[in-house]
Amino acid sequence: MSTSPILDSVTPRTQPYHHGNLRPVLVDTAVQLARLTGPDGVVLREVARRAGVSHNAAYRHFEDRAALLQEVSDRAMADLEQAMRERIDTVAIEDPVTRASERLRETGRAYVDFAIREPGLFAVAFTTSAGPRDHNSATWTGPYGVLNAVLDELVDAGALTPERRVGADVACWATVHGYAELHVHGPLQEMPAALRDEILESVLDVVHRGLMGS
Amino acid sequence: MSTSPILDSVTPRTQPYHHGNLRPVLVDTAVQLARLTGPDGVVLREVARRAGVSHNAAYRHFEDRAALLQEVSDRAMADLEQAMRERIDTVAIEDPVTRASERLRETGRAYVDFAIREPGLFAVAFTTSAGPRDHNSATWTGPYGVLNAVLDELVDAGALTPERRVGADVACWATVHGYAELHVHGPLQEMPAALRDEILESVLDVVHRGLMGS
DNA sequence: AGCTGATGTGGACACTGACAACATCACGCT
DNA sequence: AGCGTGATGTTGTCAGTGTCCACATCAGCT
Numbered sequence: 001m002s003t004s005p006i007l008d009s010v011t012p013r014t015q016p017y018h019h020g021n022l023r024p025v026l027v028d029t030a031v032q033l034a035r036l037t038g039p040d041g042v043v044l045r046e047v048a049r050r051a052g053v054s055h056n057a058a059y060r061h062f063e064d065r066a067a068l069l070q071e072v073s074d075r076a077m078a079d080l081e082q083a084m085r086e087r088i089d090t091v092a093i094e095d096p097v098t099r100a101s102e103r104l105r106e107t108g109r110a111y112v113d114f115a116i117r118e119p120g121l122f123a124v125a126f127t128t129s130a131g132p133r134d135h136n137s138a139t140w141t142g143p144y145g146v147l148n149a150v151l152d153e154l155v156d157a158g159a160l161t162p163e164r165r166v167g168a169d170v171a172c173w174a175t176v177h178g179y180a181e182l183h184v185h186g187p188l189q190e191m192p193a194a195l196r197d198e199i200l201e202s203v204l205d206v207v208h209r210g211l212m213g214s
Numbered sequence: 215m216s217t218s219p220i221l222d223s224v225t226p227r228t229q230p231y232h233h234g235n236l237r238p239v240l241v242d243t244a245v246q247l248a249r250l251t252g253p254d255g256v257v258l259r260e261v262a263r264r265a266g267v268s269h270n271a272a273y274r275h276f277e278d279r280a281a282l283l284q285e286v287s288d289r290a291m292a293d294l295e296q297a298m299r300e301r302i303d304t305v306a307i308e309d310p311v312t313r314a315s316e317r318l319r320e321t322g323r324a325y326v327d328f329a330i331r332e333p334g335l336f337a338v339a340f341t342t343s344a345g346p347r348d349h350n351s352a353t354w355t356g357p358y359g360v361l362n363a364v365l366d367e368l369v370d371a372g373a374l375t376p377e378r379r380v381g382a383d384v385a386c387w388a389t390v391h392g393y394a395e396l397h398v399h400g401p402l403q404e405m406p407a408a409l410r411d412e413i414l415e416s417v418l419d420v421v422h423r424g425l426m427g428s
Numbered sequence: 429a430g431c432t433g434a435t436g437t438g439g440a441c442a443c444t445g446a447c448a449a450c451a452t453c454a455c456g457c458t
Numbered sequence: 459a460g461c462g463t464g465a466t467g468t469t470g471t472c473a474g475t476g477t478c479c480a481c482a483t484c485a486g487c488t
Contacts, residue, residue: 018435018484044476054437056477061435065476126400144401167416170393170402174417177400178392179384186340186391187358188384202381203388210424232453232466258445268468270446275466279445 015052023061025051030072031121038120039127042069069128076125077142079118084110084146096157101212104150105204108176111143112200115180116193122184147172159212168211175207229266237275239265244286245335252334253341256283283342290339291356293332298324298360310371315426318364319418322390325357326414329394330407336398361386373426382425389421 019025029050033041044065045055062068087110093099115122140148148169154160160168182188183196191199233239243264247255258279259269276282301324307313329336354362362383368374374382396402397410405413 016484020435022435043474045474055475056438057436059436059477126395167413168420170396170413171389171417171420174392174396175385175389176392177396178388178390178394180392181340181395182384182388182391199381199384203385206382206385206424207420208424209427210420210422213423213427230453234466236466257443259443269444270469271467273446 019051019053019057022051022053022057026058026061026068027071027075030068031075034072034076034124035118035120038123039069041120042072042124044068066128069124072121072124073126073128076118076121079121080111080114080125081141081143081146083114084143086110087113088146088150096153097159100150100153100157100159101208104154104172105208107147107150108172108204108207109200111176112180112183115184116196119184122180144169144173154212164211171210172207175203179203233265233267233271236265236267236271240272240275240282241285241289244282245289248286248290248338249332249334252337253283255334256286256338258282280342283338286335286338287340287342290332290335293335294325294328294339295355295357295360297328298357300324301327302360302364310367311373314364314367314371314373315422318368318386319422321361321364322386322418322421323414325390326394326397329398330410333398336394358383358387368426378425385424386421389417393417 026047029047030042033043033047033050042065044058047068048055048057051057058068062071084107087106088103091099091102091106093102151160151165151168151172155162155165179200183191188196240261243261244256247257247261247264256279258272261282262269262271265271272282276285298321301320302317305313305316305320307316365374365379365382365386369376369379393414397405402410
């Protein structure tokens with residue numbers, strides 16, 4: 001049936017018509033783009049291009065561009081959580097009080113470091129936020145769950161009173177989140193890294209004293 | 215020369231060819247759009263449409279879409295600053311220490327309130343941030359300048375030691391900024407207003423204790 | 429063998445930011 | 459008085475994007 005063997009050997013699809021594994025590849029590609037350029041860089045057609053597939057192919061796996069972005073956001077949140085867990089586990093201190101305190105500090109440092117190291121992912125993580133599913137701290141997972149667990153350790157160690165435990169999660173979260181935002185996308189972008197780290201320590205001091213007294 | 219008097223009486227431009235006052239009108243329109251839809255809503259063609267002018271007219275007054283957005287950002291920053299100043303001036307307390315403390319709290323409340331009340335402007339204000347021109351707190355104006363002034367009042371009143379004054383600005387800023395972000399664009403959007411205000415007070419308590427001891 | 433549903437393609441449409449060529453007009457110079 | 463010149467506004471165009479629709483391909487079941 002071939003009119004020309006040349007066309008037949010050159011033209012035939014080097015890739016099968018059906019990719020077979022497209023969805024995860026699309027997500028990976030989108031994550032890669034998000035790391036480079038943030039939320040606005042996650043362009044449906046560019047993702048398809050890099051996946052070696054036609055534009056529109058993504059619509060078989062995602063409702064929307066927003067749906068794909070949400071997937072990237074979930075991945076970013078998971079990455080952030082893991083970064084926090086890893087850093088927390090590096091604390092090797094016996095005394096329960098100082099141990100819990102230091103673990104809280106590492107939580108904050110990990111949060112800010114992640115934002116600095118992965119600005120694109122950090123941005124995507126908080127652009128399409130479905131928010132905490134419920135207001136019950138116990139069942140919550142993700143970065144917020146990690147923070148809550150560490151704060152509970154402080155209460156168990158007797159370093160944080162139950163009264164001050166109320167709202168402490170939001171206070172900690174807001175502080176490191178704001179610090180990260182101001183440095184990553186905000187007006188403090190140009191601050192040298194050394195100074196940034198130094199001031200972060202003093203900010204963590206403020207939170208520590210505010211929660212547990214001097 | 216008119217082929218038809220009807221066309222001549224119907225067609226003539228109701229508006230003069232040159233707008234005469236376009237630039238400020240464009241900025242106003244852009245601000246209006248930003249309030250409704252945030253940074254992404256500031257669409258050059260839509261701004262021109264609402265100003266009753268053709269697309270591209272804006273290019274005679276702004277280099278870029280980014281340039282127009284920067285103008286909106288400046289306006290938003292000025293609005294935020296004014297909101298803070300107004301709220302600060304409502305504090306009517308004699309005792310210098312409690313007066314300065316309360317003025318600091320009002321600074322934070324005003325910041326968060328503005329973000330809640332004008333989410334679009336708040337977002338634009340921090341999207342295109344040129345950042346503090348210099349790291350010298352004295353010459354700085356805008357919201358950051360207001361904060362620094364209030365913190366200096368606390369030092370003058372003897373409530374805040376000079377050592378703890380270092381980095382206090384960033385600590386305060388980060389806390390309220392993070393609190394605002396989490397509530398305006400972030401995972402805490404769905405929190406009821408009453409609870410939001412209540413927790414903000416406890417967060418401000420943490421900052422107060424952290425800076426000035428219990 | 430043939431059907432069917434899932435998956436991928438090609439083509440369109442409306443929208444956007446940006447550029448280039450042209451139109452209009454206020455103002456100053458001769 | 460006339461002219462021209464630069465600022466301002468317009469029209470036309472291009473590439474790029476998200477999304478919809480019709481069609482192509484193909485694996486697996488009947």
